[in-house]
Amino acid sequence: xxxxxxxxxxxxxxxxxxxxxxxxxxxxxxxxxxxxxxxxxxxxxxxxxxxxxxxxxxxxxxxxxxxxxxxxxxxxxxxxxxxxxxxxxxxxxxxxxxxxxxxxxxxxxxxxxxxxxxxxxxxxxxxxxxxxxxxxxxxxxxxxxxxxxxxxxxxxxxxxxxxxxxxxxxxxxxxxxxxxxxxxxxxxxxxxxxxxxxxxxxxxxxxxxxxxxxxxxxxxxxxxxxxxxxxxxxxxxxxxxxxxxxxxxxxxxxxxxxxxxxxxxxxxxxxxxxxxxxxxxxxxxxxxxxxxxxxxxxxxxxxxxxxxxxxxxxxxxxxxxxxxxxxxxxxxxxxxxxxxxxxxxxxxxxxxxxxxxxxxxxxxxxxxxxxxxxxxxxxxxxxxxxxxxxxxxxxxxxxxxxxxxxxxxxxxxxxxxxxxxxxxxxxxx
Amino acid sequence: xxxxxxxxxxxxxxxxxxxxxxxxxxxxxxxxxxxxxxxxxxxxxxxxxxxxxxxxxxxxxxxxxxxxxxxxxxxxxxxxxxxxxxxxxxxxxxxxxxxxxxxxxxxxxxxxxxxxxxxxxxxxxxxxxxxxxxxxxxxxxxxxxxxxxxxxxxxxxxxxxxxxxxxxxxxxxxxxxxxxxxxxxxxxxxxxxxxxxxxxxxxxxxxxxxxxxxxxxxxxxxxxxxxxxxxxxxxxxxxxxxxxxxxxxxxxxxxxxxxxxxxxxxxxxxxxxxxxxxxxxxxxxxxxxxxxxxxxxxxxxxxxxxxxxxxxxxxxxxxxxxxxxxxxxxxxxxxxxxxxxxxxxxxxxxxxxxxxxxxxxxxxxxxxxxxxxxxxxxxxxxxxxxxxxxxxxxxxxxxxxxxxxxxxxxxxxxxxxxxxxxxxxxxxxxxxxxxxxxxxxxxxxxxxxxxxxxxxxxxxxxxxxxxxxxxxxxxxxxxxx
Numbered sequence: 001x002x003x004x005x006x007x008x009x010x011x012x013x014x015x016x017x018x019x020x021x022x023x024x025x026x027x028x029x030x031x032x033x034x035x036x037x038x039x040x041x042x043x044x045x046x047x048x049x050x051x052x053x054x055x056x057x058x059x060x061x062x063x064x065x066x067x068x069x070x071x072x073x074x075x076x077x078x079x080x081x082x083x084x085x086x087x088x089x090x091x092x093x094x095x096x097x098x099x100x101x102x103x104x105x106x107x108x109x110x111x112x113x114x115x116x117x118x119x120x121x122x123x124x125x126x127x128x129x130x131x132x133x134x135x136x137x138x139x140x141x142x143x144x145x146x147x148x149x150x151x152x153x154x155x156x157x158x159x160x161x162x163x164x165x166x167x168x169x170x171x172x173x174x175x176x177x178x179x180x181x182x183x184x185x186x187x188x189x190x191x192x193x194x195x196x197x198x199x200x201x202x203x204x205x206x207x208x209x210x211x212x213x214x215x216x217x218x219x220x221x222x223x224x225x226x227x228x229x230x231x232x233x234x235x236x237x238x239x240x241x242x243x244x245x246x247x248x249x250x251x252x253x254x255x256x257x258x259x260x261x262x263x264x265x266x267x268x269x270x271x272x273x274x275x276x277x278x279x280x281x282x283x284x285x286x287x288x289x290x291x292x293x294x295x296x297x298x299x300x301x302x303x304x305x306x307x308x309x310x311x312x313x314x315x316x317x318x319x320x321x322x323x324x325x326x327x328x329x330x331x332x333x334x335x336x337x338x339x340x341x342x343x344x345x346x347x348x349x350x351x352x353x354x355x356x357x358x359x360x361x362x363x364x365x366x367x368x369x370x371x372x373x374x375x376x377x378x379x380x381x382x383x384x385x386x387x388x389x390x391x392x393x394x395x396x397x398x399x400x401x402x403x404x405x406x407x408x409x410x411x412x413x414x415x416x417x418x419x420x421x422x423x424x425x426x427x428x429x
Numbered sequence: 430x431x432x433x434x435x436x437x438x439x440x441x442x443x444x445x446x447x448x449x450x451x452x453x454x455x456x457x458x459x460x461x462x463x464x465x466x467x468x469x470x471x472x473x474x475x476x477x478x479x480x481x482x483x484x485x486x487x488x489x490x491x492x493x494x495x496x497x498x499x500x501x502x503x504x505x506x507x508x509x510x511x512x513x514x515x516x517x518x519x520x521x522x523x524x525x526x527x528x529x530x531x532x533x534x535x536x537x538x539x540x541x542x543x544x545x546x547x548x549x550x551x552x553x554x555x556x557x558x559x560x561x562x563x564x565x566x567x568x569x570x571x572x573x574x575x576x577x578x579x580x581x582x583x584x585x586x587x588x589x590x591x592x593x594x595x596x597x598x599x600x601x602x603x604x605x606x607x608x609x610x611x612x613x614x615x616x617x618x619x620x621x622x623x624x625x626x627x628x629x630x631x632x633x634x635x636x637x638x639x640x641x642x643x644x645x646x647x648x649x650x651x652x653x654x655x656x657x658x659x660x661x662x663x664x665x666x667x668x669x670x671x672x673x674x675x676x677x678x679x680x681x682x683x684x685x686x687x688x689x690x691x692x693x694x695x696x697x698x699x700x701x702x703x704x705x706x707x708x709x710x711x712x713x714x715x716x717x718x719x720x721x722x723x724x725x726x727x728x729x730x731x732x733x734x735x736x737x738x739x740x741x742x743x744x745x746x747x748x749x750x751x752x753x754x755x756x757x758x759x760x761x762x763x764x765x766x767x768x769x770x771x772x773x774x775x776x777x778x779x780x781x782x783x784x785x786x787x788x789x790x791x792x793x794x795x796x797x798x799x800x801x802x803x804x805x806x807x808x809x810x811x812x813x814x815x816x817x818x819x820x821x822x823x824x825x826x827x828x829x830x831x832x833x834x835x836x837x838x839x840x841x842x843x844x845x846x847x848x849x850x851x852x853x854x855x856x857x858x859x860x861x862x863x864x865x866x867x868x869x870x871x872x873x874x875x876x877x878x879x880x881x882x883x884x885x886x887x888x889x890x891x892x893x894x895x896x897x898x899x900x901x902x903x904x905x906x907x908x909x910x
Contacts, residue, residue: 046499050838328827343842346809354848356833361824361854368849371839 007039009057009064013143023118024141027126031138034131041135050319050351051290056233056259060174060203066143067173069093070199077101080165080197084412087163087193094168095176095206096146108158109190114147114179121149125181128211129239134263136235140177140209147179154215157189161410164192168206168232169199177207186216186243193413194222198229203258205233212240214248216270221249223408225417228257230285235261244270251408253417254281254289255424265294268302268330279308280404282424283316290319297330297360306337309404311397312348320352322367328359337367342374342400374400394425401425458515464488467615470515474584474618477591487604487614494608500771501800501832504713504740507678512647514616569633578662579624580635583651586622593624597655601684601721601748609680609742610717613649617682620650625660625691634890636665639681647678654684656691658724665893666697676704676739680715689724689751694732696889698897701737708767708796711739718745722754722780730757731774732888734897739768744802746775749783749811756785759885763901764797764829773803773834778814778844787818790882793829800832807844814841818848823881825854875901 007014014035021028041048043055057064072093081089088104090097090111097113104111114125125147131138152158168176184190196206206228214220220240228234234257242248254260266275281289295304310318324335341350354367374396382392401421408414458466458473467488471481496506573580579590587594604614621637639650656662666683679701687693695718704711714737720729731745747756758774776785785805793799799822807814822831833850855877863873878901879886886894 331827341839343839343844345842348842350837350839352837352839354833354835354850356822356850356852357830358822358824358832358852359827359830361827361829363824363852363854365852366850367833368847369835369837370848371837371844371846373842373845 007035009040009054009061010035010139012063012065017142023115024122024125027131028142030126031131031141034138035142038135040139047134047292050317051259051261051288053233053235053259053261057205060231060233061205064175064205065173066145066175066177067094067169067171067204069096069098070167070169070171072098072101072167074101076167076199077165080167080195082163082193082195082413082416084415085161085163085193085410087161090148090162090164092164092166092178094171095144095166095178097148104162108152108156109162110151110153112149112151114144114149114181117149121181124149124183124213125179125211128213128241128267129209129237133239133265134237136207137209137237140179140207140237143175143207144177144179144209147181149181149183151183152185152188152190154185155187156185158191161191161193161413164194166194166196166206166208167199168196168204168228170202170204174203175205175207178209180210182211183213184215184218184220186218188215189219191221191410192223193410194224196226196228196232196234198232201229201231203231203233206235208234208236208238210236210238212248214240214242214246216243217245218243219247221251221409223251223253223410223413225253225255225420226257226260227255227420228260230256230258230287232257233259235263237263239265239267240275241267241269242273242275245272247274247276249276249407250278251404252279252291253405253420254279254283254291255420256283256285257287257289259288259290261290261292263292263294265296266304267296267298268304269298271299271301273302275302275304276407277304277306277308278404278407280401281308281310281312281318282401282421283311283318284313286315288317288319292321294323295325295335297324297326297333297335299329300331300333302330303334304336307404308339309401310339310341310350311344311401312341312350313344315345315347317349318351320350320369321355322353323355323357324365324367326358326360326363326365330360331362333360333363333365335363335365339369340400341369341371342397343371397425398422457513460511460513462509462512462514462616466514470616470618473515474587476587479595480587483599483604484615487611490604491608491611491615494611496608500742500802501798501834502740502742502769502771504676504769507676507713509612512678514647514649515618573631573633576629576632577626578629578631579622581622583617583620583622583653586653590622590624593655594622594653597653597684597686599684601686601719602682602717607717609715610682613651613680613682613717617649617651620652620681622652623654623662623664625656625662627657628659630660631662634663634665636667638667647680650681652681652683654693654695655686656688656693658688659690661692663694663890664696665890666695667700676711676713678713678715679738681717683716683718683745685720685729687720687722687724687727687729687754690726691724692728692730693720694730695720695745696732696893698734698889698893698900699737699741700900703737703768704739704766706766708739711768712737714738714741714743716743718743719748720746720756721748722751722756722783724754725751725780726753727751728755728757730759730888732759732885733761734885734889734900735760735762735770735772736900741768741770741772743772744774746777747785748777748779749785750779752780753782754780755783758785758787758789759888760789761792761882761885761897761901762789762799763792764794764799766795766797768795768797770798771800771802773801775804776806776816778805778807778811778816781810781812782814783811784815786816787820788884789818789820790885791820791822791831792825792878792882793822793831794825796828798830798832800834801850802834804836804838805846805848807839807841807846809840811841812843814844814846816844816846820850821881822850822852823854823878824852
C-alpha cells in the first residue's frame with residue numbers, strides 16, 4: 001500500500017534522484033522500490049502504533065532535506081571523549097565519516113569507505129539490515145553518504161575499545177543518515193561504544209543503520225548512550241547476524257531526545273550462540289523513547305537474555321516491544337525477557353508489549369513485565385534511618401537502574417554512565 | 430516410541446463426539462446478505478420498528494468496514510453471500526410451554542445430554558436452548574419469575590421487555606465496535622436475555638446451550654445480561670455443532686452490564702466442531718464478548734474453556750468503569766490438529782482502585798497455533814489500579830506454535846501492573862517421576878495437564894468443571910509421551 005501522504009516528507013529526495021545511482025545501484029534501486037511501496041510509517045500502523053514518527057517529522061520539518069558537513073574541530077572531538085577511556089576514536093560528522101578527526105593509529109582493524117569499495121562490499125551492505133526490515137532502512141540505503149565498513153580480521157582481539165562519535169547539527173537541511181557495517185571475523189573480540197552529540201538545539205532527524213556480522217566464536221559488545229538535544233529525532237536500526245558459538249551483547253542507555261526509536265534485531269543463526277540485550281531509559285521532559293527489540297532463534301541450543309528498564313518522569317513516554325521468535329528447528333532454546341518500568345509522574349505513559357512467538361516445543365522461554373512505583377516500605381525503611389525523602393528516592397531509583405549498567409564491561413565507560421545516572425537522579429528527581 | 434505413535438494416532442483419529450445432525454423441517458432465509466434479508470429476518474421475528482432501524486444502521490456501518498486481518502490466524506475467506514442468515518426449526522404452533530415443543534427437537538438436546546424437561550432435571554440449572562437461529566425453549570421460567578429474574582430468549586425479551594432491551598442493547602458493544610459485531614447487530618437472530626433485579630441473588634445457574642444443526646448457515650446470537658444493583662448471577666454457555674465438511678460461521682455478541690455491587694460470573698465451555706484431523710471443516714468462531722462494571726464495587730468474571738472451533742477469534746473483556754470494580758479472566762485454550770486460536774482479553778481500567786486478574790493457559794498440540802492476545806489499559810484517572818496477568822503455554826509436539834501478544838498501556842503512575850508468561854513442554858522428569866510411582870505415561874500427561882489448567886478449572890461451576898476436565902482429557906490424551 002503506497003502511502004502518498006507520508007511520502008510527501010521525502011519528496012525532494014525522490015524527485016532529486018537520477019536513475020543512475022552509481023555505487024550500490026542494485027541496493028538503491030531495491031530501496032527505492034521498497035520506499036515507494038511501503039512509504040513511511042502510517043498512523044496507527046502496528047509497529048509504530050505508539051510512536052507517530054511520520055507525524056512528528058512532518059510537524060517538525062514539513063520536509064526532510066539532507067544536511068551538510070559541519071566545521072568540526074579537534075577540540076570538540078576531545079570534549080566529547082569519555083573521560084579516562086583509552087580508545088580508538090571514529091568520528092562521524094552529520095552522518096558522514098570524518099577520517100581526519102578520527103584517531104585509530106596502530107589500528108587492529110581495517111576501515112573502508114562503503115561507497116569506494118563496492119567491489120569488496122557488494123552483497124554485504126544491506127544483507128543484514130535488509131531493505132524490507134523497517135521503513136527507515138531503505139531510506140538510509142538510498143541516502144547514506146560516506147558510510148564505513150569496519151573489519152576485525154580473523155583471530156584478532158581488539159586491545160582497545162572503539163569509540164564512535166556522531167556529531168549532529170542541522171545546517172540548511174535537517175537529515176543525516178550514517179551507515180556502518182561491522183564485520184567481526186571468526187575468533188575475534190571487540191567492544192564498541194557509540195555516542196551521539198547534538199551541537200545545538202535545532203531539530204534534526206538522524207536515521208542510523210548499523211549492520212554487524214558476528215562470526216564464529218566472536219565476542220562483541222556494543223554500548224550506546226543516547227543523550228541528544230531535546231529536539232533531536234532519531235531512528236536507529238541496528239541488526240546483527242550471530243554465528244556459531246558467538247556472543248553479542250548490546251547495552252543502550254537513553255537519556256534525552258525529542259523522539260527516539262531504537263530497532264534492535266539479533267539473529268541467532270547457529271547453535272551455541274548467545275545474544276544479550278540490555279536497555280535503560282531514564283527520561284523526563286517530553287522525551288519519547290521507543291525500544292523495539294527482536295530476537296530470532298533459528299537453530300537449537302542458543303540463548304538470549306533481555307532486560308529493559310525504564311524510569312519515566314514529567315510528560316515522557318516509554319514504549320517497549322520485545323519480540324522473541326523461536327523457530328521450529330530451535331529446540332533447547334533458552335530465551336528470557338524482562339521489562340520493568342517506574343512511572344514518576346501523572347503525565348508519563350508506558351506502552352509495553354512483550355511478545356513471544358514459539359514454534360518449537362522443547363524450549364524454556366519466559367517474559368515478564370511490570371509497571372509500578374517505588375516500594376513504599378523500602379522508602380520508609382530508608383527514611384526511618386534519617387535519609388531524606390529525595391535522597392531515599394534517588395537511592396532506590398539508582399538501585400533499580402543500576403542493574404542494567406552492570407552489564408557494561410568497560411569500566412571507564414560504566415563509570416561515565418553511572419555518573420550520568422547520578423547526575424540525573426540527583427537533579428530532577 | 431511406537432506406543433507414542435499409537436496413542437497419537439488414536440488421538441488424532443478420535444471422532445468429534447457431537448458430530449451428528451438431525452434432519453428437521455426448517456424455516457430458512459434465502460442465502461445472501463442484503464437489506465432485504467435483514468427486513469425479512471426482522472419481520473419474521475415480528476420486531477418493532479426501532480429494532481429494524483437499529484439493524485439497518487448496523488448493516489450500513491458493516492458495509493463500510495473491512496474484515497480484520499491483524500489476528501494471528503489464516504483461513505480461507507468466507508463468502509457471506511452464500512450463507513443463510515436465518516434457520517429455524519418449523520413449529521406449527523408457538524409452544525406455550527415446554528410440553529408443547531416438538532419432541533424431535535427435545536431429542537436433539539437429550540442426545541447432547543441436556544434435558545429440557547424440568548421434572549427430570551436435578552441440577553438446578555435453568556437452560557435456554559438455542560438451535561440454529563432460534564431459542565427452542567427455556568426452563569424454570571416460573572421459578573425465576575417469582576424472584577423477578579427475567580430469563581428468556583432474546584426475541585421474547587424484545588416483545589415483553591422492549592424498554593430494557595432498548596436501553597441496554599449495544600450499550601457495551603456498540604454497532605461500530607468491529608466487523609463481526611456490526612454483522613451480528615445487523616443479522617442476529619436470537620439468543621438469551623437475562624435480567625436480575627436489584628438485590629436478587631439468582632438461586633440457580635442460568636445456562637444457554639447453542640447448537641448449530643443446519644448446513645450452510647451462520648449462527649449469530651446475541652446475549653444480554655443485566656445485573657442490577659447488588660445482584661448476583663452465574664451464567665453458563667455451551668456449544669456444539671455437527672461435523673460437516675464446509676466451514677461454518679459463528680459470530681455472536683455477548684454484552685454484560687453490572688450495576689453497583691453486582692456480580693456476574695460468565696462461564697463457557699466451547700466445544701464447536703474443530704474440523705477433522707486434516708483441518709477440513711469446522712466452525713469459525715468470531716465472537717465479541719464484553720462486560721461493563723458500570724457501578725462501584727461491581728465484578729465481572731469470565732471463565733472459558735476453549736476446545737472447539739477451527740478458528741477462534743475471541744476476547745472477552747471488562748470495562749472497569751465503577752470505582753473499586755473487579756474484572757477477571759480465566760481461560761484454558763486447547764488446540765489440536767489444524768486448529769487456530771487467537772484469544773485473550775482486554776481489561777480497561779477507568780475507575781479508581783480497580784483490579785483485574787488474567788490467567789490464561791494455552792495448550793497446543795498437533796499442528797495447531799495458539800495465541801494469547803491481551804490488553805491491559807490503565808487510564809489517566811484510574812488511580813491505584815492493579816493488574817496481574819499470567820499467561821502460560823504448553824507445547825506438545827514440534828509442529829505446533831504458541832504465541833503471546835500482551836499489550837500493556839499505562840497512563841497513571843500509581844498503577845501496579847505485572848505480566849508474566851512462560852512457555853514450556855511437559856518435562857521428561859515429571860513424566861519419569863509419575864512412571865516411577867506406577868502411573869502410566871498417558872495418565873501422567875492427563876494428571877499434569879489437569880494440574881496445569883487447575884487454576885482455571887477451579888473457577889468453573891461444578892457441573893461444567895467435570896465436563897471441561899473430560900474434554901481436556903479427550904482432546905489431549907497421550908499426545909505427549
